[in-house]
Amino acid sequence: MRIDILTVLPELLESPLNHSIMKRAQDKKIVEINVHNIRDYASGKHRQVDDYAFSGGAGMVMMIEPIFKLINKLKAEREYDEIIYTSPDGEQLTQQASNILSTKTNIMILCGHYKGVDHRVREHLITREISIGDYVLTGGELAAAVITDSIVRLIPGAISDETSALSDSFQDGLLSPPVYTRPSEFNEWKVPDVLLSGNFKEIEKWQFNQSMERTEKLRPDLLDNE
Numbered sequence: 001m002r003i004d005i006l007t008v009l010p011e012l013l014e015s016p017l018n019h020s021i022m023k024r025a026q027d028k029k030i031v032e033i034n035v036h037n038i039r040d041y042a043s044g045k046h047r048q049v050d051d052y053a054f055s056g057g058a059g060m061v062m063m064i065e066p067i068f069k070l071i072n073k074l075k076a077e078r079e080y081d082e083i084i085y086t087s088p089d090g091e092q093l094t095q096q097a098s099n100i101l102s103t104k105t106n107i108m109i110l111c112g113h114y115k116g117v118d119h120r121v122r123e124h125l126i127t128r129e130i131s132i133g134d135y136v137l138t139g140g141e142l143a144a145a146v147i148t149d150s151i152v153r154l155i156p157g158a159i160s161d162e163t164s165a166l167s168d169s170f171q172d173g174l175l176s177p178p179v180y181t182r183p184s185e186f187n188e189w190k191v192p193d194v195l196l197s198g199n200f201k202e203i204e205k206w207q208f209n210q211s212m213e214r215t216e217k218l219r220p221d222l223l224d225n226e
């Protein structure tokens with residue numbers, strides 16, 4: 001899989017994409033992530049990427065021209081399954097959406113910034129708009145990192161124990177059960193006996209009941225949607 005991220009602030013993506021599972025997945029060539037600086041496609045001495053809104057008011061708007069040039073260059077090189085724009089008014093990211101995106105071959109993510117992007121980009125160049133939640137970030141870079149992380153960890157081979165991505169919270173519409181590790185007793189706080197029993201059937205039953213209980217208590221809305 002290949003993910004191209006288009007941004008005016010590539011520095012913001014360096015750390016989240018180059019550590020832990022993201023780094024390993026790239027080293028293992030499971031995914032190729034390319035970060036492109038939109039400013040490299042801007043013209044003029046000042047390589048301007050934003051300008052005032054025609055409607056007036058405070059805040060700058062990302063210009064169409066450099067984005068158009070960059071998107072067209074990438075599209076000439078390969079076909080893209082999705083060209084995503086990160087925006088608080090997009091569809092909200094869900095585990096199901098990430099599952100589907102993780103099966104794609106080429107994805108582009110355009111990070112929004114400033115007051116937004118010239119609307120013609122959204123009308124003519126973007127295939128999908130994704131929000132990571134009902135709050136406003138300074139820019140779309142963190143959202144792009146979240147989307148990328150949630151996709152990449154699902155690609156087979158990205159996580160060494162390949163069953164662990166499937167047992168994530170939300171994968172079966174439920175929250176994950178609690179987990180414990182050694183020591184089995186700390187400060188008189190004990191790990192539930194069943195987990196030390198070695199009886200995997202009982203452990204599975206306990207885990208399912210815990211998942212149900214936690215979901216009912218913490219996220220009852222997940223059960224309503226079924």
Ligand code: ADE
Nearest residue numbers: 086087131132136137143
């Ligand atoms: N850009 C600013 N806020 C955002 C959000 N909540 N999701 C995606 N992109 C954003």
